[in-house]
Amino acid sequence: MSEETSQEHHIDNSKFKSIQGVVTSLCNDYGWINETIFFNTDVISDNVLLNIGTNVLALVEKKPRNHIFKAIKVKAMNNLPEGSEPSKLGRRLCIKCVTSITEDNIYISKDTFFPLCMFSGGFRPFNGDLLLVEYSMNPGTSNMNIHSASPLNSQNMEEVCVTCIDGRNGVVEATMFFTLDSLHTLPGYTLGLYDIVNTTVVDSIQSHYTCRVVSMTPVNSLY
Numbered sequence: 081m082s083e084e085t086s087q088e089h090h091i092d093n094s095k096f097k098s099i100q101g102v103v104t105s106l107c108n109d110y111g112w113i114n115e116t117i118f119f120n121t122d123v124i125s126d127n128v129l130l131n132i133g134t135n136v137l138a139l140v141e142k143k144p145r146n147h148i149f150k151a152i153k154v155k156a157m158n159n160l161p162e163g164s165e166p167s168k169l170g171r172r173l174c175i176k177c178v179t180s181i182t183e184d185n186i187y188i189s190k191d192t193f194f195p196l197c198m199f200s201g202g203f204r205p206f207n208g209d210l211l212l213v214e215y216s217m218n219p220g221t222s223n224m225n226i227h228s229a230s231p232l233n234s235q236n237m238e239e240v241c242v243t244c245i246d247g248r249n250g251v252v253e254a255t256m257f258f259t260l261d262s263l264h265t266l267p268g269y270t271l272g273l274y275d276i277v278n279t280t281v282v283d284s285i286q287s288h289y290t291c292r293v294v295s296m297t298p299v300n301s302l303y
Contacts, residue, residue: 098174119151125233194226258293
């Protein structure tokens with residue numbers, strides 16, 4: 081893994097489709113949405129326990145070899161972030177990947193973007209981050225009006241281990257990608273391999289990882 085590789089990582093949103101559906105079958109470690117979309121239980125956001133009949137949003141990828149639809153992320157509709165439930169006629173929710181970022185705008189496709197200032201707080205999206213997007217369609221066109229956007233899933237993880245460092249990039253617990261831009265500590269601190277850190281992570285599609293660290297504080301710098 082290298083910084084150059086990370087910078088050249090692009091997401092093709094045409095390979096994915098956001099759908100709203102119902103869980104129609106459920107086993108210990110997998111299930112089906114609308115009887116046609118397969119998912120593993122480890123892709124459910126927020127560690128929510130789903131039931132048959134639960135309404136969900138899913139980001140779906142079509143497998144080219146066998147044409148099976150598989151959900152790579154599932155979010156329960158009754159577990160949406162506060163304020164994200166569409167309240168006005170014609171507004172809908174979908175899951176989108178960030179495809180590119182400019183100084184002022186966030187793109188979720190080649191032609192669809194919204195201003196960075198739409199995000200509050202310190203969160204800044206990164207290529208591949210999964211967003212929960214509230215939108216409406218312009219009548220008579222295929223153009224989307226973006227009304228709000230937020231990370232699909234955000235969780236805090238305490239006292240986890242840095243397992244890889246490569247230049248300005250790295251990995252926590254062998255599963256969560258980070259860049260040093262996410263590091264918050266005292267001036268002069270150098271992050272080391274196997275350091276213990278507290279993190280905030282979001283769902284993100286990276287080359288080999290499904291989560292990205294957006295904030296990281298070394299535990300030993302807190303004392």
